[in-house]
Amino acid sequence: MNLTRREFGRLSALGIAAQFAPALNAQSGAKKIGYAVIGLGRIADHFMRGALLTSNSAITGLVSGHRDKADRIAEQYHVQQNSIYSYKNFDEIAKNPAIDAVYVALPNSMHAEYTIRAAKAGKHVLCEKPMAVSVKECEAMIAACKAANVKLMIAYRCHYEPVHLKAIELIRSGKLGKVQSIQSAFGFSEDMGEWRLDKKMAGGGPLYDVGIYCLNACRYLTGEEPAEISGYASTIDHDGRFTSVEENVAWSMKFPSGTLASCMTSYGAPMDGFFRVYGSKGFLDCDPAFNYDHLRLRGWCSGERIDISETTPDPYQFQAEADHFSNCILTNQQPQSPGEEGLRDLTYITKIYASAGIKA
């Protein structure tokens, strides 16, 4: 499939560009974007495997506090020994021409520091969600990337996921009629001792980690920004896990069109991610919606039955995400989920917290 930049731009506006990105990329030549992965936890593994599946991305650097682990992974991904960095000598990536960009997969509280240091080193930044722990940090990250003239993308994998893109397309096409409301939830039972339960490292509770998927989905599904937003928070299990962050958050939003949304997140219960969109001409039920694979979209739109299952296994979402960002760098385009997108979610999270009586 051949796409001109102009056609790609139109698809971008519809939010369905990502699925065509490989086609455009194939046209743009053989250069691959080399990524240094910062933080070698579980999600970094998904990303590295995903990047390997693209034709425009490569893993060319590793940043870790554990050299043994880094050495092991370097061998697996054919990363040069001189492209392995610690958090101390990280800034030396500036001198490494094999590294074009970084993928920040650290605990939330470290996103801002490493994004800014990477930008200062002249590297593009793909940063995991939540973008940072505060609005102020997000603003500093955007400013640093702008000053360094590097691109900044927040790793909202669902922006590049075919089932989510199909839901957006169905809504934009008008087949669902006017969107009256959306419900969404995502949560899980978090284990004692995880860094996510430490407010200093995580910024907050489940809203920062998983609730953000629901928040972000309501925004891209409607294509609107919430005009009103408020919520409640609670801690029910007094078993030592929730001394620092809250266990549950429920929040509601009203969008300018009148679309209402209500969402739920928890660290105290298994809560498979889903969203339901209710339109005047039908409904869409995405369940599971936020897993790494096997997403399913069912519903009825203008009398037509919808039942779409994504059968490509993990890490296809990370592949699409890496492919998109690399393509943006190669073709000098703005990512579909730039720093401003992450900043907006942090702004709303801050509002939900304020209304729920939680100090940010």
Next chain:
Amino acid sequence: MNLTRREFGRLSALGIAAQFAPALNAQSGAKKIGYAVIGLGRIADHFMRGALLTSNSAITGLVSGHRDKADRIAEQYHVQQNSIYSYKNFDEIAKNPAIDAVYVALPNSMHAEYTIRAAKAGKHVLCEKPMAVSVKECEAMIAACKAANVKLMIAYRCHYEPVHLKAIELIRSGKLGKVQSIQSAFGFSEDMGEWRLDKKMAGGGPLYDVGIYCLNACRYLTGEEPAEISGYASTIDHDGRFTSVEENVAWSMKFPSGTLASCMTSYGAPMDGFFRVYGSKGFLDCDPAFNYDHLRLRGWCSGERIDISETTPDPYQFQAEADHFSNCILTNQQPQSPGEEGLRDLTYITKIYASAGIKA
């Protein structure tokens, strides 16, 4: 199954008495409670068919503004010609010994008047939900029934429905762990010209008619009263339907235990009723939850898979409801869903409206 009153009382406290009511009733003799049905619309038909299936209830009177229709239905249900009333001569039911109770199936704005007139006629009252259009009316209805020493029950059919009772039982047993949160929705696309779209007759929009199922379910599932409650309302379709009531309402609640709930209702979209309960040891998904039959409850509780389908066809819910109220009258017990239950929901509806900026 033989139950003493004491055992029945214990089951009542668990909210699972209704399913055993026929057993108790069988013990109490052959007397049947005779109902006069006020308002002969669709729901009255469900109730009359349901009452016929019980061993303790009979249809012995009809109240309608359309004598032709009443005559036709009287023949069908073997109601005596001298037990057919108009709204004008309704108060004469006082002199009819075949009528023990009334079933109020009128538009919401008429519930208070006919409940109070029936009480003054010395008849017990089973009144459809919502109990009335205002808190004040609910209070007057309770007072009138108390003064006349007649029983008042609000026809919350789900209180007597086995799948709902099973969900309550699983939650109370602790098998679901601590209930962290609940999500629920119920709505439909209402047609132009229906009395439900007229605030004077309906009291308000979808929250009064169908959202009340979600509100009520969150209360009986938790067994708690919301400590905090707030919501948003909107009208999106400006096609003439929503000049009097709003189209959508979303609201959230926080219960004293910390359980959070978020619910959604609409007159502008097909929105099959469901509820999901998220506990620390599993989840319950009831979908469909508020239909007249074929309810289904699925989930996991403490490692045990739950999949319960109700296969009894409509009008089994109305049968259970009639059976319960008749039994309460025969055995002089308080109904599981008395007037106070309807009053509480009206109180919360009023709070949601106030927070959403809608004049009650």
